[in-house]
Amino acid sequence: MNIPVEKTPRLTIPKLGLGTWQLRDAEGQKSVENALRLGYRHIDTAARYGNEAEVGNAIQASGVARGDIFLTSKVWWENLEPEPLYRSLENSLSLLKTDYLDLFLIHWPTPAMDLEGAIKVLKAAKDAGQIRAWGVSNFPVKLMKQVEDLGETPAALQVEYHALLSQAALLEWCRPRQIVLEAYSPLAQGKLQDNETLAKIGEKYGASASQVALAWLLRQPGVVPIPKASSTRTQQANLDAIPLAAKLTAEDVAAIDALPKDQRMVKPDFAPEW
Numbered sequence: 001m002n003i004p005v006e007k008t009p010r011l012t013i014p015k016l017g018l019g020t021w022q023l024r025d026a027e028g029q030k031s032v033e034n035a036l037r038l039g040y041r042h043i044d045t046a047a048r049y050g051n052e053a054e055v056g057n058a059i060q061a062s063g064v065a066r067g068d069i070f071l072t073s074k075v076w077w078e079n080l081e082p083e084p085l086y087r088s089l090e091n092s093l094s095l096l097k098t099d100y101l102d103l104f105l106i107h108w109p110t111p112a113m114d115l116e117g118a119i120k121v122l123k124a125a126k127d128a129g130q131i132r133a134w135g136v137s138n139f140p141v142k143l144m145k146q147v148e149d150l151g152e153t154p155a156a157l158q159v160e161y162h163a164l165l166s167q168a169a170l171l172e173w174c175r176p177r178q179i180v181l182e183a184y185s186p187l188a189q190g191k192l193q194d195n196e197t198l199a200k201i202g203e204k205y206g207a208s209a210s211q212v213a214l215a216w217l218l219r220q221p222g223v224v225p226i227p228k229a230s231s232t233r234t235q236q237a238n239l240d241a242i243p244l245a246a247k248l249t250a251e252d253v254a255a256i257d258a259l260p261k262d263q264r265m266v267k268p269d270f271a272p273e274w
């Protein structure tokens with residue numbers, strides 16, 4: 001399957017990625033390797049997931065050239081001071097067995113962070129060729145504005161986004177600035193598979209509710225969903241949502257748009273005020 005790309009001045013990123021949160025150990029490694037064999041070329045990991053070694057092993061074992069893979073990792077919020085941040089990046093590179101990341105994200109903001117100092121480190125890493133682009137995750141509009149006030153533009157913003165959670169304000173921020181919005185938990189962590197509206201739409205196309213949920217995201221310009229799927233069945237089903245995206249009618253889209261949009265799945269106690 002040929003996966004389309006989103007292209008901006010700062011990034012060329014496959015429109016669908018594989019999330020790897022909770023893909024760990026030998027089984028997790030096998031899942032990532034399998035995804036690469038199926039045609040995935042975009043893998044999302046993070047220092048916090050504790051699986052970078054497995055992801056690195058999977059990339060090596062897959063036989064897919066490193067240059068053909070878009071690889072993202074993230075630095076945890078406790079490591080945003082310059083030295084820990086830099087060490088975290090070096091550690092990610094070492095575990096992933098690569099000399100560069102395609103995208104490196106601040107995983108979560110913290111009220112205490114020195115944003116300017118952190119961005120300085122990210123830019124230095126980019127200049128040194130250790131990362132191709134930098135971005136942020138879990139930043140509300142207020143923080144995106146702070147980044148802009150520093151004269152900087154992240155290549156991507158990764159936030160929770162799916163058919164039951166609106167990200168209208170962040171999309172409105174990102175689109176004119178050509179910041180890619182990566183949709184994490186795009187299946188609401190599996191919850192959307194039971195959604196009746198999505199299932200009903202899917203019936204027309206021989207597709208599942210989850211596939212319709214992904215297709216709804218895939219048809220949105222500037223949006224890149226990164227569903228986590230561990231089995232061949234679900235990994236392939238999610239790839240098959242790509243052609244489905246072109247088939248959804250205006251009526252289908254309106255029905256999904258009309259679903260309640262207030263259901264946030266990821267709300268740790270250190271999350272910012274949305």
Ligand SMILES: NC(=O)c1ccc[n+]([C@@H]2O[C@H](COP(=O)([O-])OP(=O)(O)OC[C@H]3O[C@@H](n4cnc5c(N)ncnc54)[C@H](OP(=O)(O)O)[C@@H]3O)[C@@H](O)[C@H]2O)c1
Binds near residue numbers: 018190229230
């Ligand atoms: N930046 C952040 O703070 C942040 C936070 C959360 C997540 N993320 C990233 O986003 C990725 C995805 O989010 P997520 O893991 O929270 O949730 P998700 O992708 O919305 O949902 C994953 C769940 O959906 C199931 N699933 C996948 N494809 C399916 C399909 N076609 N039909 C039915 N079920 C399906 C998976 O089951 P199987 O595994 O059994 O296939 C798994 O239980 C993460 O893995 C991580 O890389 C980032």
